[in-house]
Amino acid sequence: MFLIQRLEKVYKDGLAKSIGVSNFNVSQMERILKIATVPIHNLQVECYLYLPQNELVDFCKKHNILFTGYCPIGSPGRFSCTGKGVEFKHTPNPLEDALVKKLAExxxxxxxxxxxxxxxxxxxxxxxxxxxxKRIKENWDIFDFELDANDFKQLNSFKNQYRLAFWDFVKGHPEDPFKDERN
Known part of the structure; x- marks a missing residue:
């Protein structure tokens, strides 16, 4: 919790306009909010079709915390660019999911x-x-349509199944946010 106190000092000193954290779970966020004197503005975590993070999203909405999701398309190129200390599991590719392909069509x-x-x-x-x-431009071309209620509901039916990154460098640390998910 030392970290949050340091972030709050940076914020109070006017050196940051907002405070955000990354890769925290609900339990860690609850502990932070109990001691925080400055609101947490943003939480950034892995979030995609097969890891929708519903509990964490609900928590953030309840506490007015912006939720930023990395790996939103399942990080299909992750095996060619992983750095030291990052273990990626082989998981199904959401870009190949039958429902996603049907909706794309x-x-x-x-x-x-x-x-x-x-x-x-x-x-x-x-x-x-x-x-x-080309893909960067395509990624921004999402504002000219909305998923209808039924399609949105179908995509919302997915549950947490596959985490892509387990950040080996935090394995064994008392604050490992993924310890309950490790084998």
């Missing part, structure tokens, strides 16, 4: 656009990553 969009739009319609801030100029 229905809306004349790419599967990535369907996945990004879904998170946006949930009230979240998806942050897709790409180094490909």
């Amino acid at each position: 229905k809306y004349h969009k790419t599967p990535a656009q369907i996945l990004i739009r879904h998170l946006l319609q949930r009230g979240l801030s998806p942050i897709p990553k790409s180094v490909n100029e």
Whole structure:
């Protein structure tokens, strides 16, 4: 909790306009909110079709914390660019999910656009990553359509199944946010 006190000092000194944390779970967020004197403005965590983080999203909405989701399309290029200390599990590719592909065809969009739009319609801030100029432009081309209620409901039916990154460098640490999910 030393970290939050340091972040609050930076905020109170006028060196930051907001405070955010990353890769915290509900339990950690609850503990922070009990001692915080400055509101937490943002939580950034992995969030995509197969890890919708519903409990964490609900917590953030209840406490007026912006929820930013990284890996919104399932990070299909992750195996070619992983750094030291990052273990990625082999998981199904949400870009190949039958429902996502069906909706992409229905809306004349790419599967990535369907996945990004879904998170946006949930009230979240998806942050897709790409180094490909064409895909970067496609990722922004999501504001000219909305998923209808039935399609949105179908995408919302997915539960937490697959975490992509387990951050090995925190394994064994008392504040490991993923300790309950590790094998």
